[in-house]
Amino acid sequence: MATKILDLPDVSYVLxxxxxxxxxxxxxxxxxxxxxxxxxxxxxxPASCLTVFGGxxxxxxxxxPWVNVAFPSxxxxxxxxxxxxxxxxxxxEMTVLAMAGDGGTGDIGIQALSGAAERNEDFLYLCYDNEAxxxxxxxxxxxxxxxxxxxxxxxGKRENPKDLPRIMEAHGIPYVASTSAAFPADVYDKVAKAxxxxxxxxxxxxxxxxxxxxxxxxxxIRLGKLAVDVGLVVLYExxxxxxxxxxxxxxLAKTGKPRVPVAEYLATQSRFRGMKPGAIAEVxxxxxxxxxxxxxxxxxxxxx
Amino acid sequence: MxxxxxxxxxxxxxxxxxxxxNSRPVVDPAKCLAVKQGKVTCQICWAYCPDGCVAQxxxxxxxxTYCKGCGICxxxxxxxxxxxxxEALHGVCAIDAGGEVAR
Amino acid sequence: MSENVSVMTGNxxxxxxxxxxRVQVIAAYPITPQSPVVEQLAAWVESGELxxxxxxxxxxxxxxxxxxxxxxxxARTFTATSANGLAYMTEQVWWAPGARLPIVMCIANRAxxxxxxxxxxxxxxxxxxxxGWVQLYCRTNQEILDTTxxxxxxxxxxxxxxMVCYDGFLLSHTMMPVAVPTAEEIDSFLPPFTEPFTVxxxxxxxxxxxxxxxxxxxxxxxVMRGGYMEIRAMHHRALLEALDVIVETDDExxxxxxxxxxxxxxxxxxxxxxxxxxxxxxxxTQATVTVEALRAEGIKAGVLGIRAYRPFPVxxxxxxxxxxxxxLVFDKALSYGYEGPICSDLRGSLLGLDDAPAVFGAVCGxxxxxxxxxxxxxxxxxxxxxxxxxxxxxxTDWINLHLDGx
Numbered sequence: 001m002a003t004k005i006l007d008l009p010d011v012s013y014v015l016x017x018x019x020x021x022x023x024x025x026x027x028x029x030x031x032x033x034x035x036x037x038x039x040x041x042x043x044x045x046p047a048s049c050l051t052v053f054g055g056x057x058x059x060x061x062x063x064x065p066w067v068n069v070a071f072p073s074x075x076x077x078x079x080x081x082x083x084x085x086x087x088x089x090x091x092x093e094m095t096v097l098a099m100a101g102d103g104g105t106g107d108i109g110i111q112a113l114s115g116a117a118e119r120n121e122d123f124l125y126l127c128y129d130n131e132a133x134x135x136x137x138x139x140x141x142x143x144x145x146x147x148x149x150x151x152x153x154x155x156g157k158r159e160n161p162k163d164l165p166r167i168m169e170a171h172g173i174p175y176v177a178s179t180s181a182a183f184p185a186d187v188y189d190k191v192a193k194a195x196x197x198x199x200x201x202x203x204x205x206x207x208x209x210x211x212x213x214x215x216x217x218x219x220x221i222r223l224g225k226l227a228v229d230v231g232l233v234v235l236y237e238x239x240x241x242x243x244x245x246x247x248x249x250x251x252l253a254k255t256g257k258p259r260v261p262v263a264e265y266l267a268t269q270s271r272f273r274g275m276k277p278g279a280i281a282e283v284x285x286x287x288x289x290x291x292x293x294x295x296x297x298x299x300x301x302x303x304x
Numbered sequence: 305m306x307x308x309x310x311x312x313x314x315x316x317x318x319x320x321x322x323x324x325x326n327s328r329p330v331v332d333p334a335k336c337l338a339v340k341q342g343k344v345t346c347q348i349c350w351a352y353c354p355d356g357c358v359a360q361x362x363x364x365x366x367x368x369t370y371c372k373g374c375g376i377c378x379x380x381x382x383x384x385x386x387x388x389x390x391e392a393l394h395g396v397c398a399i400d401a402g403g404e405v406a407r
Numbered sequence: 408m409s410e411n412v413s414v415m416t417g418n419x420x421x422x423x424x425x426x427x428x429r430v431q432v433i434a435a436y437p438i439t440p441q442s443p444v445v446e447q448l449a450a451w452v453e454s455g456e457l458x459x460x461x462x463x464x465x466x467x468x469x470x471x472x473x474x475x476x477x478x479x480x481x482a483r484t485f486t487a488t489s490a491n492g493l494a495y496m497t498e499q500v501w502w503a504p505g506a507r508l509p510i511v512m513c514i515a516n517r518a519x520x521x522x523x524x525x526x527x528x529x530x531x532x533x534x535x536x537x538x539g540w541v542q543l544y545c546r547t548n549q550e551i552l553d554t555t556x557x558x559x560x561x562x563x564x565x566x567x568x569x570m571v572c573y574d575g576f577l578l579s580h581t582m583m584p585v586a587v588p589t590a591e592e593i594d595s596f597l598p599p600f601t602e603p604f605t606v607x608x609x610x611x612x613x614x615x616x617x618x619x620x621x622x623x624x625x626x627x628x629x630v631m632r633g634g635y636m637e638i639r640a641m642h643h644r645a646l647l648e649a650l651d652v653i654v655e656t657d658d659e660x661x662x663x664x665x666x667x668x669x670x671x672x673x674x675x676x677x678x679x680x681x682x683x684x685x686x687x688x689x690x691x692t693q694a695t696v697t698v699e700a701l702r703a704e705g706i707k708a709g710v711l712g713i714r715a716y717r718p719f720p721v722x723x724x725x726x727x728x729x730x731x732x733x734x735l736v737f738d739k740a741l742s743y744g745y746e747g748p749i750c751s752d753l754r755g756s757l758l759g760l761d762d763a764p765a766v767f768g769a770v771c772g773x774x775x776x777x778x779x780x781x782x783x784x785x786x787x788x789x790x791x792x793x794x795x796x797x798x799x800x801x802x803t804d805w806i807n808l809h810l811d812g813x
Contacts, residue, residue, distance in 0.1 A: 005351045012356040016370035017316030020354065022324060023374035027354030040609050044476070051618065055317035057309040058624060058632040060614035065607045067479055068616040069472065070498055076469035080434065080476020083460040087431035087482045094609055115465030184351055218375030221352050305633040307566065307641045308507050308604045311614040314627035
């Protein structure tokens, strides 16, 4: 049973007066990630927007054990902490959570993550995907969507983003999920479920970013939900290789309602301003193909 | 002095982030679902605040010392009970030494 | 002392030391000539002979990272690498000492690419001397075993990582007699690691290694905490404290096991030496053969061996070199565009010493180029000739080099 917002525990490990941008998607999600783990956790955090929540020494804004690490190393640091906790007889005390952005996960961080997944290390990895290197000022990442203007793709990114959850599925780990910061109860549920599974658990979380995507901060939730209604962001789980859509994506697949056209979503953010109709049509085709694939997997037409 | 950097958590690491905003959320108790029903209900503003500045309640209480004025609560309130009002309406800088809360 | 004498390679000696030290987490990536260390430890962990976590990481950067993570939660850690592997993990080689983590790493010294070369020189470890590790150099496989065990004591007392360096192939793959101390002897010398600086505790949630600004900043209770420069100053001071701790640890090890290695430096026929050959590692052992030959010719030669390269033993060197005619420093590395690293450091450390010797430098053995005691002897005779002809400085002498036309 999916948790309703009203039933989310009234706790907060994320403290106000932090340095994140107004309307930051990470903050909304982090409150539920830490709540789902009841604060019984240690996080490894690379250089990234998330680091901002750690504050500047000697004061931090997050009330859980947290270890800052070098940029490429999030998954290796989590592997090390997990090994160290086992070696010192403390493995049961806390969940090890590696949490990095799309760059720290899918670009510079992918080697360490792939190695950890192949070894099925025992920790939870959560990628908050704000679709660019935001902490350094919005340079393109391997997960930046096609057409998006960034400071290294001024004319719009040519390539479609990598499918990181699919890459993680290929490692044969016990749990892979896709969620969105715009659905904090879904984030809560997936983290809570992952908490109880042994081995490498990977959660990919689309994270709207008003500063980098170019929209009014009040729209963080609205646009995150719109992306799901387009089929650009898909909510799903893969448990022991079995795929199923979840939440709003399930409803979208089952009601037969037409998805919102991609153009409507792209029009809401200044990073897509200047995209030509031809480019938009290509993105629509790409989204349609992917969506059909997800629906087919959900219906059990292929094993994954 | 410590040999390593190891911080402790505290509210307000970045100072009074309420000073960042141009407009502030104001809850209209007449429209708020929790107030109308007399019990904790909905709490969507509480869930969606990136900074945890909304305390659950009948109705919810917003901490204006730290509220950055992002406007998500106002945008998402299903009863349209929260309005973003310009800071100028409340004085140029309405944060005093004791902080301020709005009901 | 009820030791078991065995014949083993330098790599086996390093692995044996890690086992005796009861390391808890091992993460290492193979690279010639270090690979047998990793292989031996993997075998012992699999058989249960060494009850440790072995993380088969996918790169050296991750190897050091796993050690950083494990050390942060208080586990005793071990890794090893060489050359390009050390270069690949360099970002983390800087991280570990700044974070004050007592990691121990063995380096089987090897040449840096490009061009590719798997043979011995000391370029790899010399190139990271600035990062803030304690750096110790070994002459024999016995010293590798003893020094690697000592390294844990030094590291955990000072909260600093320690690098134990030994020549690739010349020591790593060469069999030598090694007396293996008993577990009881080592346990009496090396207590468990129980007091990391870092706190990982759900009841006391701390944020470890965050951004530190330039200036001191008050914490939430108003107490001033250091900025970056203060934290680095305390790191540097700990490294200077190592000058004493390295010596004390060697003495404590001698009491427990019956062997010591000279502390910061070691010497051979130094007492009345006028000409001092200076080197780190097995080259120093070769130099002892050289000075016997030179003495037979009437040259009062001696050897001053560098055991601790970082912290640099300034006072020890000034004390032992005062009044000599010449110090000839043999480097198996080069700071390209300048000269050998030990040579620069040593010459600089003698500045202002009233009766400082002339200091000349020689570079040898790069990429495994053969260095014999005869080569060292010829180089010494050339240096003495230059000095006697009135030279106070001399270009670096490249030994056994075969450039066209030279």
